[in-house]
Amino acid sequence: MSHLSLATTVLRLTRVVxxxxxxxxxxxxxxxxxxxxxxxxxxxxxxxxxxxRLLAQKEKSSEYQNFDRNFKGILVPESLLPYExxxxxxxxxxxxxxxxxxxxxxxxxxxxxxxxxELQRTEVFDRSELVPSVAEAFSVSLTHITGQxxxxxxxxxxxxxxxxxxxRQDILKRYNLTPxxxxxxxxxxxxxVLPQEKSxxxxxxxxxxxxxxxxxxxxxxxxxxxxxxxxxxxxxxxPNAEAFVAALKMLIAMQGSxxxxxGALKQxxxxxxxRQAFFQGQTLFMINWSTRMKDLGDLMAKGPGxxxxxxxxxxxxxxxxxxxxxxxxxxxxxxxSFGWAVNRFSVTDPVxxxxxxxxxKVVAGEQFQLLAAExxxxxxxxxxxxxxxxxxxxxxxxxxxxxxxxxxMRPRPHSRRINNVLEKVLDEALYGRQTPEAALAGAIAELxxx
Amino acid sequence: MKNTxxxxxxYSLRNRLFVLAGATFFLCALxxxxxxxxxxxxxxxxxxxxxxxxxxxxxxxxxxxSRLLVLEFSSLKGLLEVTPDSNTExxxxxxxxxxxxxxxxxxxxxxxxxxxxxxxRGRRLTYxxxxxxxxxxxxxxxxxxxxxxxQGLEQDLINSITTQQRVDNxxxxxxxxxxxxxxxxxxxxxxxxxxxxxxxxxxxxxAKIGIDTNRMRQLLLMQSQEQTTIRRNIWVEIILSLLISGxxxxxxxxxxxxxxxxxxxxxxxxxxxxxxxxxxxxxLWLENLKRVDAQGQAEVVVIQEVLERLGTAxxxxxxxxxxxxxxxxxxxxxxxxxxxxxxxxAQLLALEQKLGGGEAGGSAHQTLTxxxxxxxxVFDDLSHLWSDPKDRWDRIDVTPGLQRAWRLATIGLxxxxxxxxxxxxxxxxxxxxAKLTQAGLYLLVFAxxxxxxxxxxxxxxxxxxAGGVRLTVWVSGNRRTASECQGWLNPFGDPDRIRGSLGPxxxxxxxxxxxxxxxxxxxxxxxxxxSLELPPLSASQEPYEPII
Numbered sequence: 002m003s004h005l006s007l008a009t010t011v012l013r014l015t016r017v018v019x020x021x022x023x024x025x026x027x028x029x030x031x032x033x034x035x036x037x038x039x040x041x042x043x044x045x046x047x048x049x050x051x052x053x054r055l056l057a058q059k060e061k062s063s064e065y066q067n068f069d070r071n072f073k074g075i076l077v078p079e080s081l082l083p084y085e086x087x088x089x090x091x092x093x094x095x096x097x098x099x100x101x102x103x104x105x106x107x108x109x110x111x112x113x114x115x116x117x118x119e120l121q122r123t124e125v126f127d128r129s130e131l132v133p134s135v136a137e138a139f140s141v142s143l144t145h146i147t148g149q150x151x152x153x154x155x156x157x158x159x160x161x162x163x164x165x166x167x168x169r170q171d172i173l174k175r176y177n178l179t180p181x182x183x184x185x186x187x188x189x190x191x192x193x194v195l196p197q198e199k200s201x202x203x204x205x206x207x208x209x210x211x212x213x214x215x216x217x218x219x220x221x222x223x224x225x226x227x228x229x230x231x232x233x234x235x236x237x238x239x240p241n242a243e244a245f246v247a248a249l250k251m252l253i254a255m256q257g258s259x260x261x262x263x264g265a266l267k268q269x270x271x272x273x274x275x276r277q278a279f280f281q282g283q284t285l286f287m288i289n290w291s292t293r294m295k296d297l298g299d300l301m302a303k304g305p306g307x308x309x310x311x312x313x314x315x316x317x318x319x320x321x322x323x324x325x326x327x328x329x330x331x332x333x334x335x336x337x338s339f340g341w342a343v344n345r346f347s348v349t350d351p352v353x354x355x356x357x358x359x360x361x362k363v364v365a366g367e368q369f370q371l372l373a374a375e376x377x378x379x380x381x382x383x384x385x386x387x388x389x390x391x392x393x394x395x396x397x398x399x400x401x402x403x404x405x406x407x408x409x410m411r412p413r414p415h416s417r418r419i420n421n422v423l424e425k426v427l428d429e430a431l432y433g434r435q436t437p438e439a440a441l442a443g444a445i446a447e448l449x450x451x
Numbered sequence: 452m453k454n455t456x457x458x459x460x461x462y463s464l465r466n467r468l469f470v471l472a473g474a475t476f477f478l479c480a481l482x483x484x485x486x487x488x489x490x491x492x493x494x495x496x497x498x499x500x501x502x503x504x505x506x507x508x509x510x511x512x513x514x515x516x517s518r519l520l521v522l523e524f525s526s527l528k529g530l531l532e533v534t535p536d537s538n539t540e541x542x543x544x545x546x547x548x549x550x551x552x553x554x555x556x557x558x559x560x561x562x563x564x565x566x567x568x569x570x571x572r573g574r575r576l577t578y579x580x581x582x583x584x585x586x587x588x589x590x591x592x593x594x595x596x597x598x599x600x601x602q603g604l605e606q607d608l609i610n611s612i613t614t615q616q617r618v619d620n621x622x623x624x625x626x627x628x629x630x631x632x633x634x635x636x637x638x639x640x641x642x643x644x645x646x647x648x649x650x651x652x653x654x655x656x657x658a659k660i661g662i663d664t665n666r667m668r669q670l671l672l673m674q675s676q677e678q679t680t681i682r683r684n685i686w687v688e689i690i691l692s693l694l695i696s697g698x699x700x701x702x703x704x705x706x707x708x709x710x711x712x713x714x715x716x717x718x719x720x721x722x723x724x725x726x727x728x729x730x731x732x733x734x735l736w737l738e739n740l741k742r743v744d745a746q747g748q749a750e751v752v753v754i755q756e757v758l759e760r761l762g763t764a765x766x767x768x769x770x771x772x773x774x775x776x777x778x779x780x781x782x783x784x785x786x787x788x789x790x791x792x793x794x795x796x797a798q799l800l801a802l803e804q805k806l807g808g809g810e811a812g813g814s815a816h817q818t819l820t821x822x823x824x825x826x827x828x829v830f831d832d833l834s835h836l837w838s839d840p841k842d843r844w845d846r847i848d849v850t851p852g853l854q855r856a857w858r859l860a861t862i863g864l865x866x867x868x869x870x871x872x873x874x875x876x877x878x879x880x881x882x883x884x885a886k887l888t889q890a891g892l893y894l895l896v897f898a899x900x901x902x903x904x905x906x907x908x909x910x911x912x913x914x915x916x917a918g919g920v921r922l923t924v925w926v927s928g929n930r931r932t933a934s935e936c937q938g939w940l941n942p943f944g945d946p947d948r949i950r951g952s953l954g955p956x957x958x959x960x961x962x963x964x965x966x967x968x969x970x971x972x973x974x975x976x977x978x979x980x981x982s983l984e985l986p987p988l989s990a991s992q993e994p995y996e997p998i999i
Contacts, residue, residue, distance in 0.1 A: 088652035089525055092616060092642045093518035115617045145615070417651045 041099035041347070041356040044087075045074030046339075049102070049159070049364050052372055059372075064363050072100075072360050091116040091344060099347040100360050105138050105336045108156045110415035112141030113232050117155040118343040118357075119143060125343065125358045126365075128154040134403060135161050135382050138336045138410045142230065156340030157365045160379035163334030163410050164215055165402045167279060167287040167294075170319030172198060180321035180401075182332070184222075184251055187286060187324050191259045194285055200310045203284040204259035207252075209269040212431065213424045215288045216248065217413050218333040222325030223248040227423065228414045237445045247326070249430050249437035256431070263432045276300070282310035288323055290337055291402065294394050295378025315394055320401045322408050334402070336410040338382065341365055422447050463719075465712040472704040480693045490685060494678055501674060505667060509637065513662035516559065517639035520552060521658050524564065525646050530655050533566075535576045535598055542578075546594035549580040560584070560636040560661035564643065565599070567613040567656040574598040575609070581661065585634045604629065608640055612657045616642045636661035714751040718743045722758060737762040773960070776953050777889055780896050781836060781859075787899075788829070788862035795822050832859050836892065839885035846879045846988060849920055850912060852888030857910050860895035868902050871909035877920050880985045882965040887985070890961040890969075891922060893954035894981045897939070898926040900952065901979065918987035919967065928978040936971040936979055958983065 057065035075098050077086060087101060091111060103111060111117050120126040128136050131154075140152035147153070168180055176194055181187035191204030207215040220227075225244025227236045235241055256262045261269065269275055273296075279287040280300045294315075301312055312318065322332035341364060343357045363369065367389070370381035374390045380399045381387050390396055402408060414420060426440035435443065524530070527548075529541030549562050561581030569575050580594035601609050608622040618640055627638055639660045644652035721739050728736050740758055745751040802819040832855040854874065861870050880887075895910065902908045907927040915921040939955040958981075959969035967985040974980050 083648045083651065084646040085651035086646075088644055089522055089646070092618075092644060092652075093521050094514060094618065094641075095518060114615060146617075417649070418653070421649060 040071055040073050041353060041360060042073045042075050042097050043100040043341075043360060044098050044102050045076045046102045048377070049369075050074065052369055052376075053363070055376070056368055056372060060368060064359070068363065071356070087111075091346065094346040096344065096347040096349070099344055099353060100357055101342050101344060102339050103156055103342050104339055105158075105412035106415035108139050108340055108342060109141055109232070109412055111342065112143070112153075112155040115143065115146040116345055117141075118345045118348050119147065119149075119153040119155060120157065120343065120361075121154045122149065123354065125354060126154065126157050126361055130384060131158070131382050132161060132384060132387070132403065134408060134410045135336070135338060138338070138412055139340045156342035157361050158338040158340040158382040159365045159370060160338060160373055161382050161399070161403050161410070162291055162337040162380070163403065164218060164288055164323065164337070165291050165334060165398070166321045166323050167289055167297075168319045168321065169201075169282075169285050169317060171317040172201075172285060173319065180319060181286075181324050182321075183327040183329075184219075184324045185327050188255065188259060191285060195259075198285070200282050201285050203261060203278070205255065205286040205288070206269065206275050206278055206284045207260060207288045208275060209261075209266040211424070212427050213420055214335050214337075214413065216252070216427055217335045217411075218288075218323040219252070220245055220248045221333040221409075221411060222323065222329055222331070223251075224326065224329055227419060228416070232415070234416075234419065234448060236441075237449065242441055242445070245441050246437045249427070249440070251326075253430065253433075253437065266431065280312050281308055282312065291320070291334075291380060291398050292337075292378060294318070294320065294398050298378065298394060315397075320398050322402050322405055325407075331407045331409050332405070333409050333411055336412050338410075419448055463712075464715060465708055468708045468712065469705070472708070473701065476697060476700050476704075480697065483689065483693060487686060487689060491682065494682060498674065498678055502671060505670060505674075509662075509664065509667045512558075513637045513639050513660075516556075516662060517641050517658065517660040520559075520562065520660055521641045521643055523548075524643050524658060525652070528645055528647065530564075530643070530645050531647075531653065533576065535570065542596055545578050546580070546596060549578055549594045553580050553582055558663045558666075560663050561633055562661070563599075563659035565601075565609060565657040565659060567654060570598060572598075572600070574600050575656070579659075581633050583634060588634050609657050612640060612642050613654075616654050618642070633661055635664060637664045638662075711748075714744060714746045714748050718745075718751055718755060718758075733762075733766065772953065773957055776893075776957055780889075780892055780954065781833065783896060784859045784862065784892070785833070788859070791863045792826070792829070795826055798822055799826070828858065829862065831855075836885070836888060839888070841883055841885040841889075843885075844881065844883050846881060847884045847887070848877060848879055849882075849884070849887050849891075849922070849985070850874055850877050852884050853891045853910065853912055853922065856888050856891035856895055860892060860899055861908075864899065864908070865904060867905035868899075869905075869907045871907065871911075873909075873911045873913075875913040877912055878914055878918060879988055880920050880965070881988050882985065886961045887965065890958040890983065891924075893958040893961075894922075894924040894969075894983065897952050897954040898924050898979075898981070901926045901928055903928045906978070915984050915987075917984075920985040922983040922985075924981040924983075925974060926978045927974070927976065930977050931973040931979050933973060936973055939971055940969065955981065 053065055053068050056062070057068065087098075090097065092114070101111075108117070118125070121128045128140070131139075135158050136154060137152070139156040139158055140154045142151070143153045143155075144150055166180070172194060173180065173190070176190075176197075178190055178193070181190055187205065195201055195204050217227075223244035225236075225241040225248065227234070227241070229235045236245065252260065269278070275287055275289055276293050276296050277300070278284055279289075280297055297312060297318060298315065301314070322334060325332045341361050343354075343361075348354055348357075365382070367381075367383055367386045370379070370383050370386040371389055373379040374381050374386070374392050374395045378392065378395055380395050380403065381390060387396075387399060403410070422444050426435065426444040429435040429443075430437050430440040527541075527545065529539075529544065533539070533541055533545070545564065549564070553559050553561055561579065561583075563577055563579040566576040575598070576596070577599040578594060578596050579599070581591055583590045600606075604622050604626050608619060608626055611617065611619045611622065623638070623640055626640075631638065639658075639662065641658050641660070643655045643658045645655050647653050718740075721736070721743055724739070725736055737759070740755065740762060743751075743755055745755055799819065799822050802815055802822065805815055806819060835852075835855055836859070857872055864870060891910075895908075898908050907925075909923075909925045911923040911925075913921055913923075939952075940959050942953055942956050955969070955971065962969040962983050962985065965985055966989075967983065969981065969983045971979055971981050
């Protein structure tokens with residue numbers, strides 16, 4: 002009797018103890034954090050916001066209609082933009098903004114500094130959804146921070162933009178010529194066509210202001226680099242210096258015969274003058290941003306009242322990658338895309354990650370990119386969106402340039418100082434005030450001061 | 452009786468209920484006390500979480516303050532112009548700014564502005580000012596501009612910031628955990644950018660900002676003390692609650708248990724009183740049984756009703772038993788005397804034949820007469836015992852009746868047994884002669900049964916010192932104990948004894964009925980002595996109805 006009673010008592014006591022312990026699990030333990038999740042912040046971008054508004058009207062989807070409720074845009078005063086205010090914020094580990102729209106070079110700068118959150122590894126975004134060449138441009142090596150080898154995607158581009166070679170497709174067809182792959186070919190075409198086409202004043206037009214943007218893909222096509230992938234200044238190294246001088250010499254050599262001479266450059270300083278000249282049939286080739294295809298369409302759409310010899314149809318316009326030096330295997334484009342990146346310091350809990358994921362899904366999603374392609378002529382960065390695009394010009398730009406196997410999209414160096422100095426010496430050389438060698442030496446001397 | 456009483460106390464329903472209620476409360480108290488360790492764990496978890504969140508909040512605060520300072524430094528375009536040898540207005544402005552920030556902001560312990568570039572000896576241009584409030588530290592005269600070398604982890608941290616413009620938080624935490632020559636404070640290292648319209652954010656160097664942690668330490672200490680107080684108070688409250696609730700619970704339990712068990716306890720006591728009750732107390736016992744208040748408890752009512760039925764039936768059964776025992780006693784006397792009667796009959800026949808043949812002389816006639824007299828006497832004795840009215844009470848002399856009982860009891864007594872009788876002149880007593888004779892017969896027959904072969908048996912009737920009558924019946928034989936002797940008078944105390952003779956018990960009942968008593972004691976030489984005392988004659992003497 003006593004053993005049985007003891008066992009029963011022990012069993013009952015055990016049940017009581019379990020019940021007491023279970024009380025902890027049923028809510029008698031420490032209270033959990035029940036504070037409501039806060040809306041995440043992002044850098045306000047007017048074009049993106051306009052597309053969201055259009056999608057909210059068109060799709061009637063809650064993710065677009067509740068956009069402003071879920072995501073709070075930060076309007077950056079225009080006066081502050083030149084000062085790169087977010088460098089101060091991120092370098093001091095500010096959590097604001099959660100998501101930033103960054104130009105490709107800034108992505109490199111912020112990414113290498115470890116301020117941006119990896120998107121592929123953390124499953125915020127699948128890199129394979131992007132066109133590989135543009136995905137590569139928005140990836141950086143974070144080995145020094147995370148220990149992970151290889152490049153990590155740190156921003157999601159919403160479209161593909163880069164400078165490319167525009168050409169008169171109708172004229173090249175007429176002479177049974179194909180678009181040039183090298184500068185030699187371009188010069189040969191010009192030598193053949195220009196004497197016979199009197200309406201053409203120039204063989205090639207490049208920007209006379211911010212010329213560096215056009216010069217970079219030419220320079221890269223000669224095998225040179227200004228900075229290495231980890232951001233070090235490598236222009237003084239011999240191969241790079243020689244490539245810089247060779248590319249510059251090549252441009253100078255074409256001045257007067259193919260591209261405008263120093264005296265004629267000034268007329269192309271006003272904004273839009275390059276595309277106007279191409280539209281008016283003054284040039285056979287033009288280096289410009291890929292988005293100028295839409296601008297040319299807008300000019301053509303204006304109809305009567307335009308000068309004779311102007312472009313009237315997209316069939317007259319062809320696009321190709323900017324030529325490279327003969328023997329160089331790749332052609333380059335200076336990428337001008339912007340991408341959405343996540344502030345590493347804002348990722349303090351899984352809710353933030355989830356919200357950032359939702360945000361990117363909205364502003365870089367398929368519907369968004371398709372609408373941008375149809376209304377703004379932007380080339381989608383998503384592979385799936387590209388398959389559904391109906392805009393022929395957008396598809397033409399993608400197919401004939403960014404989809405080319407030898408095409409590399411590369412961001413310019415992020416250092417504004419480097420760019421400013423190189424822009425200055427480039428002008429000096431193109432305007433004939435300095436030889437290419439002297440211009441390079443001056444740039445290297447100034448940039449090596451520190 | 453004593454043992455029975457202790458057992459009852461130990462295992463009574465009331466005591467069991469008290470013990471079980473106490474054990475239940477003790478178990479509940481134990482369970483409640485088990486909450487204390489859980490509470491302790493909860494409080495420790497709370498403390499840990501609070502410390503963590505306070506530390507996190509302090510670090511966020513330190514980062515925010517440092518960020519505000521760095522944002523302010525970013526507008527100092529002159530920073531890009533200062534050199535180790537310069538002594539310009541900008542140098543003074545930077546030092547003044549540091550003095551203002553450190554002096555007027557209690558939470559800022561000190562600031563260092565460290566240029567990114569190093570000289571050939573690895574030193575960096577540094578503007579610094581610390582308040583140095585700790586007693587062991589010598590206060591600084593004012594902000595300084597020096598060339599400073601950094602060592603160890605701090606050097607690694609500054610190098611990583613100047614090369615990558617990125618703060619390695621792991622190294623920063625290590626620096627904060629280690630000793631600091633500036634005193635105890637939370638250090639924050641941040642890259643300093645100078646904003647230029649044309650070049651954007653231009654990296655200049657590192658800001659090292661010391662944040663006061665005394666406030667946090669005081670808060671942590673206060674929180675720890677508060678938790679100790681809370682823990683102690685809760686412990687006292689739990690103990691007090693248990694004590695108060697224990698007293699209250701036991702009081703209520705005591706009241707209710709007493710209330711609930713009272714009918715059963717009363718019934719039990721009344722029932723137990725039967726064990727020591729005398730026959731004359733039986734009516735009183737029965738009356739007491741009827742007066743037990745069951746308070747509507749079904750179980751008590753059932754037991755009470757059954758006991759009442761038994762109590763009513765027992766006197767009737769007792770009367771029947773007495774009647775039957777008297778007849779059985781006479782039957783035993785007759786059975787024992789049968790050989791004697793047969794011998795007397797044979798002797799009578801032989802004498803009659805002899806006298807009929809004329810052969811006998813005068814002695815035969817005398818013998819015949821004697822035998823006839825004996826036979827007639829036996830019949831006369833039996834007739835008296837059988838038919839005398841037992842309910843007739845009067846002033847009587849007990850001697851004839853006792854002599855009749857003696858004669859009947861000793862008929863057929865083995866020849867080896869030596870009978871002794873001694874009758875002194877006795878005073879009259881009030882009573883039923885038939886019953887007293889029957890009582891004597893009971894004792895004598897019982898004594899004859901006890902008498903061993905060649906033993907002795909005796910009857911002595913004499914006046915008692917009180918003026919009544921004392922009848923002493925003794926018998927020789929084995930040594931008897933007092934309890935054995937007492938057991939003869941109380942055959943119902945031991946159910947086994949019921950199988951034996953009820954004579955002594957009935958004789959005792961008759962003696963009691965007459966206001967007398969019967970005692971039994973062992974004889975020193977072996978055997979036993981029965982002593983029946985009757986009170987002297989009294990006018991107020993009233994007969995009792997026989998019960999047992």
